[in-house]
Amino acid sequence: MKILFIGVGHMAGSLIKGITKSTSNKKYEIYINNRESTVAKAQELNVKPLVNLEDLQNEGIEVIVLGVRPAQLKEIAIVLDQFNLTNVTIVSMLSGISADKITEAFGRHPKLKIVRIMPNINADITKSVTGICANHYGEKSIDEVFDIFSNCGSVEKINEDIFSEFTISGGCTPAYILFFLKAFVDAAVKSGLEYQTALRTIIGSFEGTIANLKKSSKTPEAIIGEICVPNGVTIEGIKVFENSNLEKIVFEAFNKALKKDKEH
Ligand SMILES: NC(=O)C1=CN([C@@H]2O[C@H](COP(=O)(O)OP(=O)(O)OC[C@H]3O[C@@H](n4cnc5c(N)ncnc54)[C@H](OP(=O)(O)O)[C@@H]3O)[C@@H](O)[C@H]2O)C=CC1
Ligand SMILES: O=C(O)[C@@H]1CCC=N1
Structure with a gap:
């Protein structure tokens, strides 16, 4: 062909x-x-x-x-x-x-x-x-x-009537994921980690986590719960995400992109 x-x-x-x-x-x-x-x-x-x-x-x-x-x-x-x-x-x-x-x-x-x-x-x-x-x-x-x-x-x-929603979920998310990843690398570097070490570590952490989620029957929330040791370290970061309403920010970003796609 x-x-x-x-x-x-x-x-x-x-x-x-x-x-x-x-x-x-x-x-x-x-x-x-x-x-x-x-x-x-x-x-x-x-x-x-x-x-x-x-x-x-x-x-x-x-x-x-x-x-x-x-x-x-x-x-x-x-x-x-x-x-x-x-x-x-x-x-x-x-x-x-x-x-x-x-x-x-x-x-x-x-x-x-x-x-x-x-x-x-x-x-x-x-x-x-x-x-x-x-x-x-x-x-x-x-x-x-x-x-x-x-x-x-x-x-x-x-279905074509849901193609815009697919576009944001499949087409745009690589950029959003990389934005999030970069923010972690920047934070690690600011804390003192050398750039290449930080990049390798954060990429490895993303890769491992996704591979684990894919093979597991657990939900993302369940795995988050397993990582957050009671009274431990991870939960402090999760609290910041919750208090700053990260989910709402993501929802807004998704919908802003969706609106633009539908405007054509
Ligand atoms: N980037 C992405 O991740 C995704 C993009 N898309 C879609 O893919 C499309 C392209 O995006 P992207 O690749 O990022 O854009 P680019 O700007 O990188 O590519 C567009 C290409 O089209 C060429 N071009 C423009 N006009 C003509 C013409 N008249 N004849 C021949 N070639 C021409 C440009 O050439 P020149 O260099 O000479 O300007 C350029 O190489 C978009 O419609 C976008 O919606 C979909 C999913 C994901
Ligand atoms: O930003 C864009 O318009 C294209 C469509 C999906 C990903 N990139």
Whole structure:
């Protein structure tokens, strides 16, 4: 299957690395277009450059993955709309842009097959959690698109009416988790730990805790209870989180991002 990625920045680059890393049977032929840097990026990622988008028909491209920013959809849709896209599936990773809005942008193709995905930046190490949904015409292609992105981690079918909520939960949380992790590293460094030691220690603690939670049947609250020795040390930090209403802060951050996603 021939797949063309248009717009190869952080997210599409991570997805391409994930797909090329885990596809052992050479099932996919990956092409990219990233304006002037098409050839250089193709070399870097070891995929094929498609410098002129007019060649997409001659090359027999079956799936076009849009990796541009939401604000760049219109300019790319105008270009693609000139071609016959009857046998092409458009895959969009654009946050907040509904399948209907994508169809609107492609004015000449009212029956465009559209599949939306919401991956995260961990795709290159095949650890993305990717949401997927399709419009009516794209339903026929959803399973093959599901298979493509299964090479980047797990994939969840999500109703489009809850796609924004998935976006914050799966797409944004890597940044929020790293923000939290960094705050701990900074605190440890301020307390006197050397930076690399602090980073190694906090990363190790995150990794171990997540692995433990995954294999355990216990809830996060139960494990917190086991760590907080009565009258011990950990509980003092938990009290600060509780008194500063950290949960409310997280809820507000989640909902602020959600509102923005729904505003598009
Ligand atoms: N970053 C993330 O973690 C996630 C991002 N997403 C979604 O992925 C999309 C891309 O995000 P991200 O990778 O972070 O953004 P980037 O800005 O890193 O990547 C966008 C890329 O598109 C290229 N581009 C822009 N216009 C065109 C065009 N007309 N033709 C060809 N290439 C073009 C840019 O090239 P140039 O360098 O020349 O400007 C750039 O390389 C967004 O829609 C976002 O919502 C989804 C989930 C997670
Ligand atoms: O910040 C963004 O808009 C994108 C969508 C999900 C993660 N990054």
